[in-house]
Amino acid sequence: MDLTTISEVIRRPSSRPGAEWREGDAWLAGGTWLFSVEQPGLRRLIDLTGLRWDPLVPSDTGLEIGATCTIRDLHALTPPDHWIAGGLFAKSCEAFLSSFKVWNAATVGGNICMSLPAGPMITLTVALEARYELWATDGSVRTVDALDFVTGDHRNILAPGEILRRVHIPASALTKRTAHRRFTLTHLGRSTVFLIGTQTPGTSDLLLTVTAGTTRPVRIAFETMPDARSLGESIDALPDGVWFADPNGTPDHRHHLTRHFAEEIRRELMAGGPV
Missing domain, CATH: 3.30.43 (Uridine Diphospho-n-acetylenolpyruvylglucosamine Reductase; domain 2)
Known part of the structure; x- marks a missing residue:
């Protein structure tokens, strides 16, 4: 246009x-x-692309993603073998409601800053405990937890003129076991719910990230794996206003799907299923 x-x-x-x-x-x-x-x-x-920020910088401390990194470049990343959560990069890229042509231009930072409930780069970075580096117009820099960035449908904490510069995903999150579930009304449709569970190797903890079905990302943490009842109650305890409504699903529908898929994730991680 x-x-x-x-x-x-x-x-x-x-x-x-x-x-x-x-x-x-x-x-x-x-x-x-x-x-x-x-x-x-x-x-x-x-035009930020003229700054030529490095798109992807892996290191011993984790992965740095430049805000102008394209979805194509992230999808093409081959993570090291010990980053067992690395499969989430491709899965999250494939959750976009877009064609390969859009992948060539759309950026990780753009998807995050749009702050839509179904933004898959939000799902990915919140689930992997990322932090965002933000640049203000006065030259100051602040770093925030990915969980705290999006505050609602198409809303976030950016001040006027403030910019997302980079995303840092810690190595500790990249070495976690993962399980994910996503539901859409059509095969290539927008996510109605998108959940990711992660577990630290050698422990029975659970970090559950709930997105798409909620107006902002939700992260539910357990030091030890909960039983089905406790997990369901933690989802039921979320505020009524957090559930999203649009043509892809009502709040009740999304609540039901979240409960159902969260239990599947719990069982998969307990059983030592696919990462």
Whole structure:
């Protein structure tokens, strides 16, 4: 879609582009959402791809994902063998309601900052206990838990002009066993619920991440594996207002599916099933 209100595009922003921000600006990365709907309040685009941030930087401390890393690049990542949670990268990329053409442009940071309930990069990074590095317009930097970033449907903690610079997934999360469940109304449809459970090797703990069915990500932690009743009660105890409603499912439907799939995840991790 043509954005008819745009009068300027900054193709080569400074290495710390926050100081250039003014009202009516938008950060441009993949642009797959930005160019899909009218943007009457925008006057200028600042193209972050010109900064050429490293897309993926693996190290002994974990994985750093640049905000402008494309979904294609993340899907193509071959994680080290000891990152047994690495299979979640491809699974989460494949949860996008999009074509391979969109994968070539859409970015990890863009999906996170859109902050939609079904954003699979949110699911992935919350489940793997990531932290986000945010740059403010005054040059300051803050780091936040991925769980705390999204606050509701299409809402997050970013201040005006603040930008997501990078995502860091710790090595401790990448070495966990995992189980996941996702439900859609159609084969290639938007997620109605998307759950990921992780377990530390050599322990019986459980970290359950619930997304898509809720307006914001929910993380439920157990030091030891709960029984079915305790797990169900922890899901029932979530606030009524957290359950999402749209054409893909009612809050009651999503609550029911979350309970059902959480129990499947519990049993799979207890049985030592596929990671």
